[in-house]
Amino acid sequence: MADITLKNLGKIYPNGFVSVKDVSLKIKDKELVTFYGPHGCGKSTILRMIGGLESITSGEIWLDDELLSNIPPRDRPLAMAFQNYKLYKELNVHENIALGLKLRKLPRPEIEFRVKKAAVFLGISELMSKKVRKLSEIDRQRVALGRALVCHPKVFLIDEDFSRQNEMLRVQMLSDLRRMHEELDMTILYVTNNYEEAVKYGTTIVLMKDGEITDIRDKANLTDYQKISPVDADGNI
Numbered sequence: 001m002a003d004i005t006l007k008n009l010g011k012i013y014p015n016g017f018v019s020v021k022d023v024s025l026k027i028k029d030k031e032l033v034t035f036y037g038p039h040g041c042g043k044s045t046i047l048r049m050i051g052g053l054e055s056i057t058s059g060e061i062w063l064d065d066e067l068l069s070n071i072p073p074r075d076r077p078l079a080m081a082f083q084n085y086k087l088y089k090e091l092n093v094h095e096n097i098a099l100g101l102k103l104r105k106l107p108r109p110e111i112e113f114r115v116k117k118a119a120v121f122l123g124i125s126e127l128m129s130k131k132v133r134k135l136s137e138i139d140r141q142r143v144a145l146g147r148a149l150v151c152h153p154k155v156f157l158i159d160e161d162f163s164r165q166n167e168m169l170r171v172q173m174l175s176d177l178r179r180m181h182e183e184l185d186m187t188i189l190y191v192t193n194n195y196e197e198a199v200k201y202g203t204t205i206v207l208m209k210d211g212e213i214t215d216i217r218d219k220a221n222l223t224d225y226q227k228i229s230p231v232d233a234d235g236n237i
């Protein structure tokens with residue numbers, strides 16, 4: 001289970017800027033939620049607060065029945081995808097994927113089982129003994145996904161920033177994520193400035209403006225107009 005509940009969440013940066021205002025949202029287990037809104041509307045701040053990279057000014061974040069702020073960021077059952085995925089280029093693919101599990105001192109057979117399973121899922125089984133520095137960017141991205149996958153995260157957080165400059169990487173990552181969502185039943189939160197993408201991949205689309213949620217749209221119930229436009233009849237997001 002991985003229900004996420006945001007209760008009256010707020011963020012004021014130290015310089016006084018109010019980035020997120022009183023956001024409440026319930027994300028159900030196994031949803032793929034896309035956050036869409038103009039630059040600076042607070043989407044990434046919400047993701048960073050969930051991930052523990054940013055402190056919360058007010059409100060609460062719950063993961064199922066646990067208050068997330070009680071769990072140190074490194075112990076949260078979350079995975080985050082970022083542009084710089086910190087792979088060790090001189091280690092091979094297997095070593096990179098297994099690294100987190102070895103640090104946690106999991107039994108070797110369990111590590112082997114998880115690494116193999118992730119590699120098959122991501123289609124990189126043939127690459128296990130290759131050094132990361134010899135891989136293409138797409139395969140490196142998959143190794144990074146593999147490293148997250150083997151830790152069995154309940155929730156995946158992705159900011160589109162991670163591949164803003166490379167369209168091919170981005171499309172590949174999104175299709176891998178969709179498979180992870182459909183086949184591994186993961187809860188995924190994805191932040192984007194591209195409405196078409198938000199609708200294509202999201203099961204729920206959260207629209208934001210000026211630090212607030214303005215609409216929550218269920219993909220299954222989108223009108224023809226909402227399928228192509230974030231803007232309502234009054235011209236607002």
Ligand SMILES: Nc1ncnc2c1ncn2[C@@H]1O[C@H](COP(=O)(O)OP(=O)(O)OP(=O)(O)O)[C@@H](O)[C@H]1O
Pocket residue numbers: 013014015017018019037038039040041042043044045046191193
């Ligand atoms: N450390 C900070 N100090 C002050 N203001 C900040 C800080 N980080 C972000 N902000 C401001 O908070 C607002 C929300 O930022 P955030 O990155 O969450 O927006 P976003 O919706 O994800 O935008 P983008 O699509 O450009 O990434 C922006 O106006 C940003 O300038």
